[in-house]
Structures are given as C-alpha cells and as structure tokens.
Amino acid sequence: MPFENNLGDAGRRQFLRKLSGLAALAAVTPALLPMRAFAKEAEMVIKGPPVKDIPATQISGHVWVIISPDGFANPQNQGMMSNITFVLTKEGVVVLDSGASLQIGEMALRQLKKITDKPVIAVINSHYHGDHWLGNHAFVNAYPDIPIYAHPKTIAAIRQGGQGDHWKNLMERATDNASIGTIVTAPNKEVDHGSELKFGDVTLRIHHYGTAHTPADICMEVVEDKVVHVGDVAMDRRIAFMEDGSYLGTFKTFDALEKNVPGSLWLPGHGEPGPDVIKHNRELFDGIFQSCVQAVKEMKSFEEAKSMVLADPRVKKWAPVTKGFNENIGSYTSLAYLEAEQSAF
Numbered sequence: 001m002p003f004e005n006n007l008g009d010a011g012r013r014q015f016l017r018k019l020s021g022l023a024a025l026a027a028v029t030p031a032l033l034p035m036r037a038f039a040k041e042a043e044m045v046i047k048g049p050p051v052k053d054i055p056a057t058q059i060s061g062h063v064w065v066i067i068s069p070d071g072f073a074n075p076q077n078q079g080m081m082s083n084i085t086f087v088l089t090k091e092g093v094v095v096l097d098s099g100a101s102l103q104i105g106e107m108a109l110r111q112l113k114k115i116t117d118k119p120v121i122a123v124i125n126s127h128y129h130g131d132h133w134l135g136n137h138a139f140v141n142a143y144p145d146i147p148i149y150a151h152p153k154t155i156a157a158i159r160q161g162g163q164g165d166h167w168k169n170l171m172e173r174a175t176d177n178a179s180i181g182t183i184v185t186a187p188n189k190e191v192d193h194g195s196e197l198k199f200g201d202v203t204l205r206i207h208h209y210g211t212a213h214t215p216a217d218i219c220m221e222v223v224e225d226k227v228v229h230v231g232d233v234a235m236d237r238r239i240a241f242m243e244d245g246s247y248l249g250t251f252k253t254f255d256a257l258e259k260n261v262p263g264s265l266w267l268p269g270h271g272e273p274g275p276d277v278i279k280h281n282r283e284l285f286d287g288i289f290q291s292c293v294q295a296v297k298e299m300k301s302f303e304e305a306k307s308m309v310l311a312d313p314r315v316k317k318w319a320p321v322t323k324g325f326n327e328n329i330g331s332y333t334s335l336a337y338l339e340a341e342q343s344a345f
C-alpha cells in the first residue's frame, strides 16, 4: 500500500477503515489483491497485537490483582486502563472484571498461568462499562462453558441496551484499533444484592445498593479475606465516569459498604487497593457535590458553582493527583449541579 508510510494517527485509522472495506471486497473478488500481502494486512485488521505483560500482585490470602498503571485507554497502552482480579480458590480461579479487550484478557490469562495451574471457573463483571467486561471474550475462548455473572441490568445493557457495540467501538477508536478482534461477550448469569457464590474454600457475597456509578454496579466481597472489589463505585486517584451515575446514590453505597463490611480492604476497578479508598473518594465527591448544593441554595449559576467546586479545599487536595480531573470536572460538576437542584425540591 503506497500510502501506508506517511500516515499520522488519524490517517492510520482511516487506512484501517479502508482496509476493512478492501477486505470485504477481496472476499468477493480475491484476485484484486496480491494474496500474501492481503493475508498479512487482514491479520492486522482481524486481530490487534498482544498487550504487554503486567504481572499480578497478591493482596490477600486468595486475591491477586493485575493493577493497571493507566486510567484511560490510548494507542500506547492498547486499552489497558483497569484492574483485573483473580480469586484463587480450591476449585479454581474466579476472575473479577476481565479487562477492556480480547488481547487484555489473553494477557491476564498469561499472568494467571505464572501463579496457578488451576482453571478459570467463573468470571464476574462489576458493571457495563467495557473496560470491565470486553475481556470476557478471552476467557470464553479458553473455557467455553464458564459462567459469567453480573447484575441483570448490566446483562440487559450489554445485550439489548447498546452498551456492547458502543464500548467495543469506543475501545477500538481509543486504541487506534489495537483492540480489534474483540467480540462482545455478554455475561450470562444473574446475581443481585445478597447473592452468595461458593467456590471451594471461598465465598463471594454480592452487594448492590441501587444506582451509584451506574444503575447496576455490584461490589464483590471475598468474605474469608475481608476484601471487597468495589468496581467503579470508588476509585483510587482517578475520576469516575458519572454520566449514568448518581452522587447521592454513590454516598448511599459508600455508607452501606462501610456499615456492612467494616474494616475491609477496598479493591477498586482503577488504582491501588487500600483501606482508605472509599474515604478518599468520598472526600473528593463531597467537595464536588456539597459545593453544588451550596451553590443551588445561594441561587448561583452553574459557572459560579463550578468556581466554588474548584475552590473547595477537598477538591483542591485531590485534583492534582486524580487522573482525568481536568478533562472531566466540567461535565461531572454539571451532573452534580443538576442532582443538587433536583434534591433541593
């Protein structure tokens, strides 16, 4: 392809799109392209390259985590933006959130083989954002019959609600097609608040307290270890995507978790696990939401509310170390302002 060498990022994306078109054309009339070149290019289109290994770290008796250094997808990290967790039980391995692509799921499987010979016996997805479930494809490839658990509303959002293709496409665009080849593989078994799953010597208890980060987040308690995987309900030094979420719902979920599983190690979908993850995230969200409540009380405009948010000492404390803060604080403040207005009536 003569135009291949001088492509920028946008050009490369366009090239790959063109190539998909060519591949379709060539399927009908294979003589149009030299076969060898076509096979090589087609492979690139059908499946993006492997993702760099990130070894898993043990955080408790049964729990190991691949901690993602990045919080957002880009062509360099190939979409590696969220944590993947392994719960090692006597029966086999349970995977909590499977990563953002087929390639990331395959990378996770490579890391798992370094720590155990046991098979994967289940996957659980915390919510419908694609960085937490697109990797399901890799686990189903390796273990065709494994159950994949999620909240019923998460399953519906991926299967019928458009979140499946939406996230697959979003990830392809964000990674410059590195995630290509990933097939939407929706969860197939329902769990809800109070569900308990027993795997050998480990009990996983499911918590759901209504809309928080999305309408269907589940938090997964590894009972014997006092570890709770909180999905994206709380994050460590990364701002949450709040478009489908609720600040008040998030506070309600924080309260319930701290009351029902006190003294836990909180394992977030993004960032490092720790005993203070919820406390820290609450501080940032309090700074955003309470500033908006105050602004609404004083009949201030949204612009004034935003200034109040940015001046809040809790926000000032966390903003410099929170990934995605500058890019998202405007839109997430407007959501907080809207929710503060609604709750004032």
Ligand SMILES: [Zn+2]
Binding pocket: 127, 129, 213, 232, 241
């Ligand atoms: Zn999320």
